[in-house]
Amino acid sequence: MNIALIGFGKVSYNMVKLIQSPNVKFITSTQDRSKNTIELISQSNVEVVESFNQAIENADIIISANSPAQAVDVAKKYGNTDAIYLDLNNISPKTTDEINALVNNFVDGAIIGKIDSDNPVLYLSGENADKLLFLNEFLNVKIISDRIGDASNLKMLRSTYTKSLSVLLIESYNLAKSSGLEDEFFEVLSLTEGDDFKQKALSRINNTLKSSKRKSEELEEILQYYDSDELEMVKTALNKLKQF
Numbered sequence: 001m002n003i004a005l006i007g008f009g010k011v012s013y014n015m016v017k018l019i020q021s022p023n024v025k026f027i028t029s030t031q032d033r034s035k036n037t038i039e040l041i042s043q044s045n046v047e048v049v050e051s052f053n054q055a056i057e058n059a060d061i062i063i064s065a066n067s068p069a070q071a072v073d074v075a076k077k078y079g080n081t082d083a084i085y086l087d088l089n090n091i092s093p094k095t096t097d098e099i100n101a102l103v104n105n106f107v108d109g110a111i112i113g114k115i116d117s118d119n120p121v122l123y124l125s126g127e128n129a130d131k132l133l134f135l136n137e138f139l140n141v142k143i144i145s146d147r148i149g150d151a152s153n154l155k156m157l158r159s160t161y162t163k164s165l166s167v168l169l170i171e172s173y174n175l176a177k178s179s180g181l182e183d184e185f186f187e188v189l190s191l192t193e194g195d196d197f198k199q200k201a202l203s204r205i206n207n208t209l210k211s212s213k214r215k216s217e218e219l220e221e222i223l224q225y226y227d228s229d230e231l232e233m234v235k236t237a238l239n240k241l242k243q244f
């Protein structure tokens with residue numbers, strides 16, 4: 001089975017690492033790609049061809065993992081084939097619908113959790129999703145429905161909660177620090193939130209502060225997609241996030 005990868009960043013690199021099988025060949029291209037991407041490709045077990053058009057020529061599956069801003073353009077260029085086309089970009093259900101109109105055998109995909117974590121979960125939706133069930137051998141695959149848009153919607157719903165909550169966490173943590181009760185703060189929360197709360201919370205705080213711009217953009221997209229009148233907490237989280 002040939003899998004063409006359009007985009008070779010963290011997602012594709014880790015997918016290749018996870019899906020090691022003599023029956024699967026990954027193909028990609030360095031066409032117009034940055035030094036970092038070319039380096040990542042050279043560290044991986046993939047066949048490299050001159051162009052992305054060549055990469056998709058004999059592909060059974062095409063995986064689009066590049067960037068939310070590129071997703072539609074990539075679909076326009078490479079989606080019109082008989083291959084299964086899986087989009088893993090963090091895009092809204094609206095963008096997913098746009099892509100569905102452009103490609104033949106579309107599957108809506110959403111990676112939940114970091115792709116380089118121990119057990120990333122891949123949520124899929126769409127009528128062709130069951131054709132990707134074999135991936136279960138390599139990572140945790142869940143098919144949620146045959147409707148395009150459900151996987152990306154679920155991912156956005158999750159972000160609505162987690163990204164807003166991270167801002168509240170930073171606010172409370174700063175308050176605890178200014179009261180000199182940092183350790184005790186984590187201790188009391190661990191009683192109800194679980195033993196690993198401190199470790200998870202510090203990682204979440206760190207990630208939020210490190211990528212506050214990207215997270216702000218994601219919250220903006222959430223407000224645009226859903227009815228923003230209903231999302232007072234998200235709006236407040238966004239305002240605060242913009243100040244970090």
Ligand SMILES: NC(=O)c1ccc[n+]([C@@H]2O[C@H](COP(=O)([O-])OP(=O)(O)OC[C@H]3O[C@@H](n4cnc5c(N)ncnc54)[C@H](OP(=O)(O)O)[C@@H]3O)[C@@H](O)[C@H]2O)c1
Nearest residue numbers: 007008009010011033034037065066067068089090111115
């Ligand atoms: N990282 C995660 O854990 C995670 C989880 C869920 C979803 N996602 C989504 O998955 C997508 C990829 O994420 P990532 O972390 O792998 O990103 P990344 O590390 O930034 O890599 C993006 C890759 O796409 C390439 N690219 C960009 N535009 C392209 C185009 N038009 N044609 C071909 N290749 C192109 C980039 O090449 P250059 O270096 O040359 O620009 C780079 O190789 C994103 O949409 C992200 O939202 C990521």
